[in-house]
Amino acid sequence: MKINQAEFVTSVASADKFLKTDKPIIAVAGKSNVGKSSLINMLANRKKLAKTSVTPGRTRLINYFDFGEFMLADLPGYGFAKVSKEEKKKWGALLESFLSTQKIVLLLSLVDIRHDPTADDKMMINYLYHYQVPFALVATKADKLGKTKIKPRIKEIATDLRVGFADVTASSAETGYGKDDILRIIEQAISVDSLEE
Numbered sequence: 001m002k003i004n005q006a007e008f009v010t011s012v013a014s015a016d017k018f019l020k021t022d023k024p025i026i027a028v029a030g031k032s033n034v035g036k037s038s039l040i041n042m043l044a045n046r047k048k049l050a051k052t053s054v055t056p057g058r059t060r061l062i063n064y065f066d067f068g069e070f071m072l073a074d075l076p077g078y079g080f081a082k083v084s085k086e087e088k089k090k091w092g093a094l095l096e097s098f099l100s101t102q103k104i105v106l107l108l109s110l111v112d113i114r115h116d117p118t119a120d121d122k123m124m125i126n127y128l129y130h131y132q133v134p135f136a137l138v139a140t141k142a143d144k145l146g147k148t149k150i151k152p153r154i155k156e157i158a159t160d161l162r163v164g165f166a167d168v169t170a171s172s173a174e175t176g177y178g179k180d181d182i183l184r185i186i187e188q189a190i191s192v193d194s195l196e197e
């Protein structure tokens with residue numbers, strides 16, 4: 001799949017503002033700073049489509065981007081230490097309505113390839129099973145590891161999250177590693193969705 005178009009559409013903070021669209025939605029989720037915005041920029045071939053940040057947290061918004069054949073939704077990051085219980089609750093409620101009401105054909109669940117998945121990462125996967133949202137795992141920042149370390153880490157992450165080895169794709173927004181694999185996964189999710197219509 002080639003991305004010819006990628007434009008920011010809107011940011012929303014509540015369920016009543018969720019984007020109404022006929023296009024299939026690809027969502028991107030993961031803890032703050034894992035590389036969601038960078039991955040979106042990589043897929044779009046654009047440096048600054050999604051804002052990347054050095055200081056994690058803050059954004060409690062869902063950002064939608066029009067990628068032509070699909071809409072991409074950048075979900076607010078989780079696992080940010082300085083967030084109050086109240087805010088965490090709000091985030092959980094927003095996520096649950098998003099997963100239950102939006103037509104998500106695929107959610108890319110991002111984890112940092114260098115770190116073991118956190119309790120929050122596992123909770124996210126549980127939500128996905130609960131709401132029957134198809135997902136694929138992306139292990140980000142693969143450029144931070146030596147080439148020979150990538151496969152063993154993928155295996156560890158897959159085992160930890162109880163998914164198959166092939167369900168975890170290593171990627172690097174720095175080098176473009178994994179980009180074609182991710183685009184292939186997206187393309188497949190969209191074509192499977194169109195069969196169901």
Ligand SMILES: Nc1nc2c(ncn2[C@@H]2O[C@H](COP(=O)(O)OP(=O)(O)O)[C@@H](O)[C@H]2O)c(=O)[nH]1
Pocket residue numbers: 030031032033034035036037038039051052053054056057077140141142143144171172173174175
């Ligand atoms: N080395 C490396 N750094 C990355 C990669 N992806 C993201 N980063 C850096 O990690 C930080 C957080 O990235 P960002 O995309 O804003 O994460 P988000 O909070 O999940 O949207 C930024 O400093 C990025 O430059 C990657 O693949 N490789």
Ligand SMILES: [Mg+2]
Pocket residue numbers: 036037038051052053
């Ligand atoms: Mg971001």
